[in-house]
Amino acid sequence: MWAAPVWAQFEETQGAVPRVLTPARLDQPVSEVPASVTVIDRELIHASGARELYEVMRLVPGMSVAKTDGNLPSVAYHGTQARDQRRMLVLLDGRSVYQPGFARVNWNAIPVALEDVERIEVTRGPASAAYGANAFVGVINIITRDPRDVGGQQARLRLGNNGIRDARVAASQQFDQGAWRLSVNDQRDDGYDAGLAPLDTGDSKRTTTVNGRAVWEPGYRDTLTLHAGGSRTRLDRPYERGLQDIAEYTDESVERADRLFLGLDWQRQFSSSHQLKVSVYAQHNDEETNLDLCFNDPLTGNGGPGGGLFFSKELRDLYLANGGDLDQTLASAPADPAVQNRYATLLANGGEPFCGTGWLDVSETRYDLEIQDTLQFSEWARLVAGINVRHDRGESRAYLSGTAENVSHRLFANLAVNPLAPVTVSLGGFWEHDDISGELFSPRAGINWEVLPGHTLRAVYARAVRTPDIYEDQANINLEIRDLPPSYADRQALLGWAPAYFFVNQQSPGTVQPERIRSRELGYYGRFTAGALGAMELDLRYFQEELWDLVSGQLNPFNFEPENDGKVRHRGTEAQLSWRPTASHLLRLTGARIHTEANQGAEQRFAARDSAGALWYWRLGGGWWWSTAYHLARDYNDYPFERIDAQIGRRQRLGPTELEWSLLLQQPLNDEPVVFDENRYQDDQRYWLTVTVNF
Template identity: 75%
Template sequence: CFRDPLTGAQGPGGGLFFSQELRDLYLANNSDIDQTLAAAGADPGIQNRYATLQASGAQAFCGRAWLDTQETRYDLEIQDTLQVTDWARLVAGANLRHDRGESQAFLSGTGENVSRRLFANLAVKPVAPVTISLGGFWEHDDINGEHFSPRAGINWQVVRGHTLRASYARALRTPDIYEDQARINLPITDLNAPFAGNQQALLGWNPAYFFVTQQSPGMLKPERIRSRELGYYGRFFAGALGGFELDIRYFREELWDLVSGALNPFEFDPANDGEVEHRGTEAQLSWRPNARHLLRLTGAHVHTEANIATEQRFAARDSASALWHWRLGGGWSWSTAYYLARDYNDYPFERLDAQLGFRHRLHQTEVEWNFVVQHPLNKEPVVFVENQYQDDQRYWIGATVTF
């Protein structure tokens, strides 16, 4: 039930929030919520609507605000690997994808986008210990038009089992259906009497919507990233102790034209104003004491600089994980993992996972089943304060079919 915006008490005046007159006043005040509510008491149209609501005889204005969304994606991809010569290999492919979103609340109907992609990567060995990779990703979609993303990398095997690498890439994230086509109208349903079936007379329109509305300008540019990486990979004691593998990388990522503003019904700022730079180091150590066991440790330290404070939230300054995977035999496997993150939007994150898997063949098909239990080790929210789980355990069941 909605409280009366003029008195703060429950009553039929709560219907003002869903009246045609308050919507008109909101638009006349350049979509400023505070200014709209401050001016409502002196607006003649609002006064007339308020008198109509008070005369309705209702004790309260109650209903259901239904925030509906349904998303569908069809994705088809084909990829081919061609060994051109002993020193050259080409991986190329094509992708076709159709996205569709349906939402009366957020799109006022239906939005669609069809995208087409071509990609290729050529790896050549001009000399035995050196591999050079040149790749490209072309895409075109109905919302964003045509774009191209390049990548180049080089790997140098200094000695057997020890490799240095460097890479450079540019890429982008194109705006999605909601960012490009948002037309927010929050409907009210299941109204109490006398409002049910009498919205036109009592609220000024039928169907009735919440007075706040938003609409995307549809002029957003793709978000862009430029990435550089230096890395080292080494294998130690191969055969003696099962072998250790160490992978370390230093990276620098520059992102710009980010859509960093809020995109919710009450605050809608779809502008390409965000800029972020990430600099950091990641490391991974793996050990296979035998064919059945895998132990893995990871760690990362990331320094983030951004021109908008909200962009600081999405990368933890320090993070780590530990994994033990055990092949039990007969197609069964067991793994447990520990995850830790510090300064993750000012919150610590700790979780322990356990997974039981079973893989088997069914004629020419391979089926893998997984049962996962996730147990948080603290009561802190995940990244955002509203992401607070009430239950300690979360359970997942998954199946993968390969044919």
């Protein structure tokens, strides 16, 4: 069935080393890969009780996870900046959901539900040698369920406090030479509504996702896989502080977004040692946020027609003449003759307030083609190599004043050799050229030595880059005012130009260079099988990371500082332990201690020096099960995060139908803000009841 844990496989697999696909694009035992890896399978997802995808990332040591602005999750490995996570690649079935135009991962809008996920593989450490620029500090690879492994239909309903109302329907079918599955999921809640800025206007959220996958095997050598889906989100957004100083909001701001994707994979198995894979996908994202405002008169501070001065050509000219200095522009405006003439024209137009709507709009499109060839030369050598061509297009009237594009060409190769039976040497490199950054190369080298059966030492060296996005490289911010009252219809006469833009304008110098990282890692992986004590798996990682040429400044319409002046150094230790004493118990512990040094305060806000987690899952018998989890991060921007979760549930057969219910409680253990002082919602207890029917 759709959500059943894989208990039946426990006895057969407790002595086997798990295999992963992500770190080097090769199917390898986790003990041989050139990286530290965290695997979150369906059992762990089920045990965590997570309602949203981003929440399971708390099971990864060293991962910073929080809602930094009410309904916007932030997820970053070795977190630095709290609001702009531009340095980690997220894949969904091999498709990058790292958005091309504005360098971000929107966790609310990833078009997949947790119930559709088979496993998540997290490569902890730079992986640009396998995936190119933007796999800067790591890779999260979300792998959905193969329709050949599921059957039947599923319906799910979840209800809880804070307006939690979730629903899901899913279906799958096997047919000759193939199978398909399709799910529709709707999640909504009222957020926290703390009554404090910026949440005083509400932070409700609604997300609808569609995810489908079909597999067809026309012959025993060939497999065709179709991926398709999309998402629609609606988020209440807080007011922009910079605008609140000069205007009054007349309606709530709402972010609306639509996303669609379509992908096709063809795999040809030439032999047991040679495989070819061709992947092509297209994806499109549309977002817009409304700003409904009545602007105050800049000279009197009151409402009225004088507010139109903020959108006059004369004030824009004065702003440019003052070198983009906002304070100097407003201070000199009362003495500027051109500005004063425009002000008199607006006052003569009548007493109607200057009210209108601005739109923050973003449209992004990506087309991607990749050919990957995997060859095993002998028992001791395997190579994966390939080529990739990608076309990214960004369009925004507000942020780009039009359309911008970027085309990249890429070559990659990763080699794994076993010169001696207990030693694996991994070498990899990724060459790429794009229109923004030119030529780049990211190498990685690793050696794994199995000093004793089941116990492996690991050493890895890697360099990686994060290329500037279209926005950083080609921003031309112009906020147009629309939907003005009828008396302002002649904008050319009243404001000096048409269309009319907010006087503040920001432009990228086009000189931003790629961010860079150098990483050194020493690690240990051990797997213990001790009979009555069950199976235990331990991974330790000591690392040193140096990041430089970071774009650390703000990149918003009021403060735009795209300079490569940021530097960060991380060093620390991470550990993860999984212990299965019996088939009925699972204990998972994670911990990290990271010392961060940075020359910019913004680069330390999301870097927790100490973090830890514990998860215990107990199958009680009779279909009953229990789980409890503890999460700690000390600190995010000097504020600790600490929470305990508890969950109880039961699965039972009712004729041909399987019924499952669970009740989960999330209890914060302090009332500190989350990252920023205004996010005072950590003392908000949450609970929900979930009922699932499989038939």
